[in-house]
Amino acid sequence: EQLIASDTVNTTCCYCGVGCGVTATVANQQVVSVSGHQQHPANKGRLCVKGSSLHETQQSPDRLLSPMLHGEPVDWDTALGYGADKFRAIIEEHGPDAVAFYLSGQLLTEDYYVANKLMKGFIGTANIDTNSRLCMASAVVAHKRAFGSDAVPGCYEDLEQTDLLILVGSNMAYAHPVIYQRVAKAKEERPELKVVVLDPRRTATCELADVHLPLRPGTDAFFFNGLLNFLAEQNSLDAAFIRDHCTGFDEALAAARAQVPSLNAAAGHCGLDAQELAQVYHWFAGTDKVVTVFSQGVNQSSSGVDKGNALINCHLATGKIGRPGAAPFSITGQPNAMGGREVGGLANQLAAHMGYDNPDDIARVEAFWQAPNMARKEGLKAVDMFRAIEEGKIKAVWIMATNPAVTLPEAGRVRRALEQCELVIVSDCIGNTDTAKLAHLVLPATTWSEKHGTVTNSERCISVQKGFLSAPGEARHDWQIICEFAGKLGYGEHFTYPHQVDIFREHAALSALDNNGQRGFNIGALAAIDRAEYDNLRPIRWPVTTEAPAGTDRLFTDGRFFTPDGRARFVPIQAKAPGLAPAPDQVVMNTGRIRDQWHTMSRTGTAAKLLGHVDEPYIDVHPADIQRFGLTPGDLAILGNGQARYYGRVKEAASQRQGEVFVPMHWNQKYALASCADDLVNALVDPLSGQPEFKHTPVTVKPF
Ligand code: SF4
Numbered sequence: 001e002q003l004i005a006s007d008t009v010n011t012t013c014c015y016c017g018v019g020c021g022v023t024a025t026v027a028n029q030q031v032v033s034v035s036g037h038q039q040h041p042a043n044k045g046r047l048c049v050k051g052s053s054l055h056e057t058q059q060s061p062d063r064l065l066s067p068m069l070h071g072e073p074v075d076w077d078t079a080l081g082y083g084a085d086k087f088r089a090i091i092e093e094h095g096p097d098a099v100a101f102y103l104s105g106q107l108l109t110e111d112y113y114v115a116n117k118l119m120k121g122f123i124g125t126a127n128i129d130t131n132s133r134l135c136m137a138s139a140v141v142a143h144k145r146a147f148g149s150d151a152v153p154g155c156y157e158d159l160e161q162t163d164l165l166i167l168v169g170s171n172m173a174y175a176h177p178v179i180y181q182r183v184a185k186a187k188e189e190r191p192e193l194k195v196v197v198l199d200p201r202r203t204a205t206c207e208l209a210d211v212h213l214p215l216r217p218g219t220d221a222f223f224f225n226g227l228l229n230f231l232a233e234q235n236s237l238d239a240a241f242i243r244d245h246c247t248g249f250d251e252a253l254a255a256a257r258a259q260v261p262s263l264n265a266a267a268g269h270c271g272l273d274a275q276e277l278a279q280v281y282h283w284f285a286g287t288d289k290v291v292t293v294f295s296q297g298v299n300q301s302s303s304g305v306d307k308g309n310a311l312i313n314c315h316l317a318t319g320k321i322g323r324p325g326a327a328p329f330s331i332t333g334q335p336n337a338m339g340g341r342e343v344g345g346l347a348n349q350l351a352a353h354m355g356y357d358n359p360d361d362i363a364r365v366e367a368f369w370q371a372p373n374m375a376r377k378e379g380l381k382a383v384d385m386f387r388a389i390e391e392g393k394i395k396a397v398w399i400m401a402t403n404p405a406v407t408l409p410e411a412g413r414v415r416r417a418l419e420q421c422e423l424v425i426v427s428d429c430i431g432n433t434d435t436a437k438l439a440h441l442v443l444p445a446t447t448w449s450e451k452h453g454t455v456t457n458s459e460r461c462i463s464v465q466k467g468f469l470s471a472p473g474e475a476r477h478d479w480q481i482i483c484e485f486a487g488k489l490g491y492g493e494h495f496t497y498p499h500q501v502d503i504f505r506e507h508a509a510l511s512a513l514d515n516n517g518q519r520g521f522n523i524g525a526l527a528a529i530d531r532a533e534y535d536n537l538r539p540i541r542w543p544v545t546t547e548a549p550a551g552t553d554r555l556f557t558d559g560r561f562f563t564p565d566g567r568a569r570f571v572p573i574q575a576k577a578p579g580l581a582p583a584p585d586q587v588v589m590n591t592g593r594i595r596d597q598w599h600t601m602s603r604t605g606t607a608a609k610l611l612g613h614v615d616e617p618y619i620d621v622h623p624a625d626i627q628r629f630g631l632t633p634g635d636l637a638i639l640g641n642g643q644a645r646y647y648g649r650v651k652e653a654a655s656q657r658q659g660e661v662f663v664p665m666h667w668n669q670k671y672a673l674a675s676c677a678d679d680l681v682n683a684l685v686d687p688l689s690g691q692p693e694f695k696h697t698p699v700t701v702k703p704f
Helices: 049-058 076-094 109-123 137-147 158-162 175-190 204-208 220-233 237-246 251-260 263-270 276-288 306-317 337-343 359-369 382-390 411-417 478-488 500-512 531-535 623-628
Strands: 008-012 021-027 030-036 099-103 126-131 166-167 196-197 211-215 290-294 327-330 396-400 424-429 441-445 453-456 461-465 587-592 618-621 634-639 645-652 660-664 699-702
Touching: 008 461, 021 049, 030 049, 049 531, 076 099, 076 396, 076 424, 076 441, 076 478, 099 109, 099 382, 109 126, 109 337, 109 359, 109 453, 109 478, 109 500, 126 382, 137 306, 137 327, 158 175, 158 290, 158 327, 175 204, 196 204, 196 276, 211 276, 220 251, 220 263, 220 276, 220 306, 237 306, 251 306, 263 276, 290 306, 306 327, 337 453, 337 500, 359 500, 382 411, 453 500, 500 531, 618 623, 618 634, 623 645
Parallel strands: 099 126, 099 396, 166 196, 166 290, 196 211, 290 327, 396 424, 424 441, 587 660, 618 645
Antiparallel strands: 008 021, 021 030, 453 461, 587 699, 618 660, 634 645, 634 699
16 A cells, blocks of 8 residues: 655654654655655754665665565465464464564554554463563663653753753764754753763763763662762752652662762762762752663663662652753663553553553453453563573464564574474564574565554654555555454454554554543543544654643653652662673673664665674774783674674774673674674563663673
C-alpha cells in the first residue's frame, strides 16, 4: 500500500531517540534527498550525519523480498500457516510459556501494540520482551519507583533553558547528536550555561563541558549519594518541596550519609579530584535550574536502577523538577523505545502503563481486549528469555526488527541457543543479519519510508513516521504480519484493523480507560482521531487529554506525582560496585556507539560516507596500557575472556582512564570475524530491571 505520494513528505527519522523530523524529497519511487523538518520540535531543522544520509541507505543488496522457509521462498499463506501451526502445537503440548516474542525499539507503536495484545491477551504469556531492555529498562524502574509511573518529567527545551546541565554516562555528541547541537547553540548564546560531563572517558561531548569528571566506572550512585549528603550539610535542600510533595527523605539521606559521609569520601569512591568534585557539588547546590541527563552509562549496569534513583533523589531534595530548565532527564537510545514502553512491550509491563503488580489492571485490560487467555504474571526479560531458549524451555521465538545474535550479552551463547531452538521466526527488512541466518522462517517487513505509524521520542513526543513508498517485493508491515498470524491462530476477529489508525485509536482508548491521572501515559483525547488527522498528526507530547488537548510540555508542575498519594518517593540507595572486578592482569572493557553507525550496521553500514568516519573495529587504549601490554598503535590486538575474543586495531587514547579500554558495539560477524564486542560481555543484569552490564567487562588484552 502506498499511503502518501507527493514530492516532499514530512516524516520522522528512524534511528535514535531524539526523534527528529525529516523532510524527504521523493522522485520516481525513491527518496532523493532529506533535510531537517523546520517545524519539528525535536530538531527544528537540524539533522545529524546519520539522519542526513537516510536516502543513501535506502537500497540494500540484502533486502528481503519474500518469505523464506528453510531457505526457500514461499508465499505468505504458507509461511504464516507454517509458523502458526508450529506455535499452536508447541503451546498445546508445553503451554504458552514455551513461546516468546522479542521485539525492537525500531518498531512503530502500532506494531508493538498488536504484538503485545496477541501475546499477553490471546496466546496467554508475557514472554514478550524487546531490545529496549538493553537500553533504558533501568530508567523505567527508577521512574516508577520515584514518580509512580514511567515518565520523563521535562522536554528538550529544558536542556537549553537550564543554567547547569549535567550529563551522566552520555556521549551525547555521538549518540544524540541533534540534542548536542541544540545544547551547543544554547551555550554559544548563553556562555554562562554550565555543562558538566560525568564519564570515565573523555568523549567528544566533553568539547562542550566546563568540567569533565572522569569518575571511576560504575560509581555514579556514590557520586549522587555524596551529593545528597552535601546538599543537606550545606542547607541547600528545598524543605517545603520535600515536606509538601515527597516521602522517604530521611531514610534516603540516612542511607546516603552512612555510605558517603563526606565530600572526601565521595571523591575517594569515585576516584575524582576533591576540589573539582566540590566545585560541581557547589554548582548543583547554588543553581536553581539544573537538568541532569542520564543515558546508557547509568542504565547499562548491574545497579542501573539505583543509580537512576540516586540521581533523582538529588532533584527531589532540591525541588529541581517540574519547572522550566529543572529536571532529571533520561534520554533513550532508539526512535520508539518510549512508544514500546507505552504499549507495555516489556515482559514486566502489561499495557498502557498498567502492570502485573495490580490485579485490577489485569482485569481491566482483559475486559478491554476481550482476551480469552490473559497472561497473569510477568514474563521473562531478554537475558532470561534467551537462557530459557538455551535450556529448551522456550521452544519457539519470533524476533522482530532486531539482531540479538549480536547485541545481547554473551552473544555467542545466544547464537548457539537459537541454533538448537525448535522454531525461530525472524521478521526484518534485511535477510542476512546474524539472527536471520539462524531462522527457520524469515518474513520480509517494510522499513522507513514504506511503513506508516507513530513513534515516541525521549521527550514524550509522538510523531508520525510516514509511509510514502510502495513496499518492495512481497514485504508487509509488521502490524499486518502479526494480525494475519493472529488470524491463523484463530483470533482474527480481534485483530481486524483496516488501517494503522484503527490500532492507534484502540491504543489511545486503552490509555484513558479508568485512568484518573495516576498512570502517567494518557492520550485519551486522540482516541477518536480520524485518518487524515492521524496521517498528519503534528508532533505532540503526552499526556494528551481533554484537560491538555495540545499535549503537555512538563510533568509535575503542580508538585503532584503519579503515586496513589500524589507524592514522589525518595529511594534509599546503597551504592554498589560493578558485578565483576578485573583481575590484576585484566582491563575493563567499555562498549558504546560511534558517531556514524547505528546498531549492527545493517543499514548505516551500506553507506560509504558513514563508513568513512570509522571503517573497522578498534580498541581505545590509554598510552600507559599500550606500554604495559606491549601493544603498538595501528596494529591489531585481542581482547579476551573465558567465553570469546574480540579483534580490533589499537588506538592510542589519552581519553581513556588507565586500566580501561573502549570498543564500538556495532561490528558483527558479517563485517569482521570475531569482532562482536557483546560476545565478551557477561550476562550480569540489574536485579530490578534486567538490564545487562554492558559498560564493565573484565578482559585480557594482548597483541595480535
Ligand atoms: Fe536521526 Fe537521531 Fe540523528 Fe536526529 S539525532 S537525525 S533522530 S539519528
